[in-house]
Amino acid sequence: xxxxxxxxxxxxxxxxxxxxxxxxxxxxxxxxxxxxxxxxxxxxxxxxxxxxxxxxxxxxxxxxxxxxxxxxxxxxxxxxxxxxxxxxxxxxxxxxxxxxxxxxxxxxxxxxxxxxxxxxxxxxxxxxxxxxxxxxxxxxxxxxxxxxxxxxxxxxxxxxxxxxxxxxxxxxxxxxxxxxxxxxxxxxxxxxxxxxxxxxxxxxxxxxxxxxxxxxxxxxxxxxxxxxxxxxxxxxxxxxxxxxxxxxxxxxxxxxxxxxxxxxxxxxxxxxxxxxxxxxxxxxxxxxxxxxxxxxxxxxxxxxxxxxxxxxxxxxxxxxxxxxxxxxxxxxxxxxxxxxxxxxxxxxxxxxxxxxxxxxxxxxxxxxxxxxxxxxxxxxxxxxxxxxxxxxxxxxxxxx
Ligand SMILES: *[C@@H]1O[C@H](CO)[C@@H](O)[C@H](O)[C@H]1NC(C)=O
Ligand SMILES: *[C@@H]1O[C@H](CO)[C@@H](O)[C@H](O)[C@H]1NC(C)=O
Ligand SMILES: *[C@@H]1O[C@H](CO)[C@@H](O)[C@H](O)[C@H]1NC(C)=O
Numbered sequence: 001x002x003x004x005x006x007x008x009x010x011x012x013x014x015x016x017x018x019x020x021x022x023x024x025x026x027x028x029x030x031x032x033x034x035x036x037x038x039x040x041x042x043x044x045x046x047x048x049x050x051x052x053x054x055x056x057x058x059x060x061x062x063x064x065x066x067x068x069x070x071x072x073x074x075x076x077x078x079x080x081x082x083x084x085x086x087x088x089x090x091x092x093x094x095x096x097x098x099x100x101x102x103x104x105x106x107x108x109x110x111x112x113x114x115x116x117x118x119x120x121x122x123x124x125x126x127x128x129x130x131x132x133x134x135x136x137x138x139x140x141x142x143x144x145x146x147x148x149x150x151x152x153x154x155x156x157x158x159x160x161x162x163x164x165x166x167x168x169x170x171x172x173x174x175x176x177x178x179x180x181x182x183x184x185x186x187x188x189x190x191x192x193x194x195x196x197x198x199x200x201x202x203x204x205x206x207x208x209x210x211x212x213x214x215x216x217x218x219x220x221x222x223x224x225x226x227x228x229x230x231x232x233x234x235x236x237x238x239x240x241x242x243x244x245x246x247x248x249x250x251x252x253x254x255x256x257x258x259x260x261x262x263x264x265x266x267x268x269x270x271x272x273x274x275x276x277x278x279x280x281x282x283x284x285x286x287x288x289x290x291x292x293x294x295x296x297x298x299x300x301x302x303x304x305x306x307x308x309x310x311x312x313x314x315x316x317x318x319x320x321x322x323x324x325x326x327x328x329x330x331x332x333x334x335x336x337x338x339x340x341x342x343x344x345x346x347x348x349x350x351x352x353x354x355x356x357x358x359x360x361x362x363x364x365x366x367x368x369x370x371x372x373x374x375x376x377x378x379x380x381x382x383x384x385x386x387x388x389x390x391x392x393x394x395x396x397x398x399x400x
Contacts, residue, residue: 029055030066031073040072040098048075052091056084056120064090067129071095077109077148082120082156089122093129093164099150101134103141106148114170115151123159135170139195149202153179162186172199173218179206187214193241195219200242207231214238221246222272227257235265244274244301247291249311251284251328259288268297269340275304276335280328281311282321282353289331289360298340300371305335305348307358307384327356333386336364341371347394348379361386367393 029051032038036047048065055063063086067073075097082089099114100106114133117123133150150169153159153176160183166173173189176182184201191198200216203209204226213236216222222239224246225232234245245264250257257280269275276293298304309330312321330352347368352358361384370377381397388396 027060028064038071038073040074044073045076045078052080059085062088064092067093067095069094073097077114079116079118081118087122090124093127096130096132098132099134103137111148113152114148117153119155121157123156125161126163128163130165132167133169135168138170149175169198171197172202174201176203176206180208182209185212189216191218193219199224203229212236218242229259231261233263237267240270240272242272244272244277246277248279250280252281254283257284257286257328260290262291264293266295269301270299273302274306275301277306279308279311282324283326284328287329292334294336296338300341300343302344304342304368307350309352323354325355327353329356330358332360334362339367342368342377343371346380347377350381350384352383357383359385363392363396364389
């Protein structure tokens with residue numbers, strides 16, 4: 001048979017389609033074409049791996065792995081490795097990706113992470129689909145036993161994640177680690193208020209990350225920033241319930257921290273335990289500087305503005321930490337245009353260390369009231385130095 005004949009036969013049998021598996025010219029790699037059952041019960045991990053491998057080795061422009069709509073895909077821990085042949089690769093999630101719900105099912109697997117993209121440049125994760133970790137079975141267990149965060153980007157570059165719904169992770173929902181130039185937008189992340197360690201987004205050892213236009217309501221930080229992180233913008237986020245937007249905790253293991261250029265803008269906190277927070281371990285070294293929180297609204301937030309430079313493991317009888325000679329130097333921090341209500345008496349708490357005081361803090365246009373009528377709120381400062389301008393309510397306690 002000649003080539004035309006072969007082509008005609010392929011056409012008749014419907015084999016010639018853009019998503020023909022194993023073709024290096026394909027651009028669409030649906031997991032269904034790689035054997036996924038999509039019944040929410042069968043393990044579809046192999047199909048996901050195969051679809052990724054094919055897309056990652058495709059030489060076409062923007063090869064795209066597709067997780068189709070109205071289907072539920074059960075997958076075990078998976079690593080999608082780069083680098084890929086194409087300079088851009090997409091992972092489109094329209095259906096639901098589910099993790100096994102019972103912790104016992106995980107024995108024998110690496111439980112530290114569930115879905116991981118490693119070493120990929122030009123990754124685009126998009127769609128209106130859901131990543132459902134079924135984490136509730138883990139929440140009652142001790143922390144050490146449930147480290148399986150939902151999705152991590154490790155050593156990725158020039159990548160975007162947009163539009164995805166995350167629900168009920170066993171721990172963090174999205175972690176950005178050792179990565180550069182990452183855009184995270186239009187995300188929707190939810191877990192119950194009382195679920196432990198279910199941070200929304202954690203960014204660590206990474207540079208140039210923008211988190212924009214997202215809704216995050218979980219049991220821990222909406223967004224947290226870890227050690228060795230710089231040039232991070234967080235904007236247009238609705239946060240709460242949850243523990244607020246936290247720079248930290250930093251320097252946990254007595255290591256030297258380098259954190260700078262962190263800008264948090266246009267975030268609305270609702271019923272969260274913290275608003276703008278910087279938290280460093282007493283044993284930490286190094287610095288956290290050039291941090292700003294601006295155009296923030298607060299609705300019944302427990303600690304609207306909070307610096308805790310005295311964080312420790314072993315607390316004294318009154319829940320306090322003994323003074324140490326070490327500390328992460330916190331400097332050049334701006335709190336500007338922060339308006340709303342506090343659910344506690346101490347609305348501003350700048351608790352800096354005696355040995356490494358906070359310096360260069362500026363406060364302007366702050367108006368925080370109690371969420372209970374007729375009650376006052378106050379600010380408390382310890383070793384916190386800086387300047388105020390314009391209205392600051394409650395009255396600032398910064399030292400010059
Ligand atoms: C963060 O915002 C500043 C301006 O406020 C901008 O210069 C910078 O490029 C932004 N960085 C990222 C990673 O979006
Ligand atoms: C961030 O989100 C806001 C609000 O939706 C939008 O106006 C702005 O263009 C977005 N910025 C970026 C860089 O995506
Ligand atoms: C500041 O931190 C120290 C050490 O943990 C603690 O004893 C103290 O109560 C804190 N002060 C405030 C006002 O939170």
